[in-house]
Amino acid sequence: MAVNWGVIGAGGIANGRMIPEAFLPEENVNLLGVADVNQKAADETAERWDVKSYDNVEALLSDPDIEAVYIPVPPFARAEVTMMAARFGKHVLAEKPLAMTGAECEQMIKVCRENNVQLGTGFMMRHHSIHMKMKELIDAGAIGKPAGLHARYCLWVAEGKGKSWNLDPEIVGGGPLQNQGSHAIDICNMMLGNIRDVNAFSDNVTHNYGVPDMETLLVRFENGAHGNLDIWYGVPNWYGRRLLEVFGSEGILRAEETLGQLPGGTLYYQKAVDGGQTESVPEEIPVTPQNTYRAQVREFSKAIESGEQYSVSGEQGLHVQRVIDAATQSSAQGRTIPVDIAEV
Numbered sequence: 001m002a003v004n005w006g007v008i009g010a011g012g013i014a015n016g017r018m019i020p021e022a023f024l025p026e027e028n029v030n031l032l033g034v035a036d037v038n039q040k041a042a043d044e045t046a047e048r049w050d051v052k053s054y055d056n057v058e059a060l061l062s063d064p065d066i067e068a069v070y071i072p073v074p075p076f077a078r079a080e081v082t083m084m085a086a087r088f089g090k091h092v093l094a095e096k097p098l099a100m101t102g103a104e105c106e107q108m109i110k111v112c113r114e115n116n117v118q119l120g121t122g123f124m125m126r127h128h129s130i131h132m133k134m135k136e137l138i139d140a141g142a143i144g145k146p147a148g149l150h151a152r153y154c155l156w157v158a159e160g161k162g163k164s165w166n167l168d169p170e171i172v173g174g175g176p177l178q179n180q181g182s183h184a185i186d187i188c189n190m191m192l193g194n195i196r197d198v199n200a201f202s203d204n205v206t207h208n209y210g211v212p213d214m215e216t217l218l219v220r221f222e223n224g225a226h227g228n229l230d231i232w233y234g235v236p237n238w239y240g241r242r243l244l245e246v247f248g249s250e251g252i253l254r255a256e257e258t259l260g261q262l263p264g265g266t267l268y269y270q271k272a273v274d275g276g277q278t279e280s281v282p283e284e285i286p287v288t289p290q291n292t293y294r295a296q297v298r299e300f301s302k303a304i305e306s307g308e309q310y311s312v313s314g315e316q317g318l319h320v321q322r323v324i325d326a327a328t329q330s331s332a333q334g335r336t337i338p339v340d341i342a343e344v
C-alpha cells in the first residue's frame with residue numbers, strides 16, 4: 001500500500017531535492033499534487049513533475065485522497081500551514097526549523113495531537129548513513145563514556161547571495177543558528193542525548209545584515225557531556241566547514257562533510273590505545289550512503305502505515321527550537337540559560 005502525499009510550498013527544496021529525489025523515486029509513495037500561495041509556482045512545479053496543481057492550499061487539504069503533506073514554506077508560515085493541515089486530518093512532515101519559536105512549535109504539536117495526525121520535523125540528516133553509524137558505534141561503547149563533541153556547520157553567506165529571505169528575521173526567525181544550525185543542533189542531540197544548558201555568542205563579525213553572521217554555542221548535554229558548535233556565515237566556504245567530532249574516554253569519531261544535503265562524507269574512528277598514552281591511527285569506517293531526503297519520506301510513510309511515531313518527531317523539532325531560543329536569550333543576557341524541557 002502506498003501513502004498519498006501533497007506538497008505545500010513549491011519552491012527551492014521541493015523542486016531541487018524532495019520531489020525528484022524522494023517523492024518520485026520512492027516506491028511506497030504517491031505524490032498527488034502541489035499547492036502554493038504563488039499559483040504560478042504551483043502550476044510550474046505540477047507541470048514539471050507531472051502531478052496536479054491545486055487552486056489553493058485549502059483545495060489540496062480538502063482532497064480526501066491525500067493522507068500526508070510535506071510543508072516547505074518559509075519558517076514564518078510553517079505553524080499556520082501545519083495547524084491548518086492537521087485540522088484537515090493530514091499527517092505533516094514540516095521542514096526545518098520547525099517554526100519561529102518554541103511557543104509556536106508547542107502549538108503545532110498540540111493541534112496535531114488533537115487531530116490525531118503525526119508531526120515530523122524535516123531533519124533529514126538523521127538519516128545520513130554516517131550519522132546513523134556514529135550513533136550505533138557510540139551506543140555500542142566504541143568511544144567509551146561520551147565526554148564531548150564539536151560541530152561545525154559553516155558557509156559563506158554575503159548579502160545578495162542566495163535567498164534574500166534567509167537574512168530576514170521576520171521570515172526565518174533568526175540567523176545561521178535558526179537556519180543551518182537547527183540541523184547541527186539536532187545531530188548533536190542525536191549523538192549524545194538532548195542539550196540541557198546553553199551559552200551563546202551571536203554577533204555580526206564579518207557581514208552587516210539583519211541577522212547575526214557568527215553564532216557560537218557552548219553547551220552541556222543531559223548526560224553531562226560538553227559540546228561546542230560553530231555556526232558561521234562569515235568564513236570562506238573552503239575552510240573546513242562541515243565537521244562533527246565526538247570524543248569519549250576510549251576513542252574519537254570524526255565525520256567530515258556529512259552535515260549538509262549530500263549523502264557522502266567520511267567517517268574516521270580512532271581508538272584510545274593504552275588509555276590514550278600511545279597515539280593510534282584513525283581508521284576510516286566504510287559506510288554505504290543513502291539519499292537522506294528519500295529515507296525521510298520512506299520512514300515517515302512507513303510510520304503512517306504502521307501507526308508508530310515517525311522517528312524524527314515534532315518534539316525533536318521543538319527541543320531544537322528551545323535550544324535556539326535559549327541561545328538567543330544567552331547571547332542577549334551574557335549567561336548560561338537552561339533549555340526548557342517541559343512536556344507539551
Ligand SMILES: NC(=O)c1ccc[n+]([C@@H]2O[C@H](COP(=O)([O-])OP(=O)(O)OC[C@H]3O[C@@H](n4cnc5c(N)ncnc54)[C@H](O)[C@@H]3O)[C@@H](O)[C@H]2O)c1
Nearest residue numbers: 009010011012013036037038041072073074075077095096
Ligand atoms: N532540509 C533541507 O535540506 C532544506 C534545504 C533548503 C530549505 N529548507 C527549508 O525549507 C523551507 C523552504 O525553503 P525553500 O528554499 O524551498 O524556500 P522557497 O522560498 O524557495 O520556497 C518556499 C515556497 O513557499 C511558498 N509559500 C510561502 N508562504 C506560503 C503559504 N502560507 N502557503 C503556501 N505556500 C507558501 C512560497 O511562495 C514559495 O514558493 C525553509 O524552511 C528552509 O529552511 C530545508
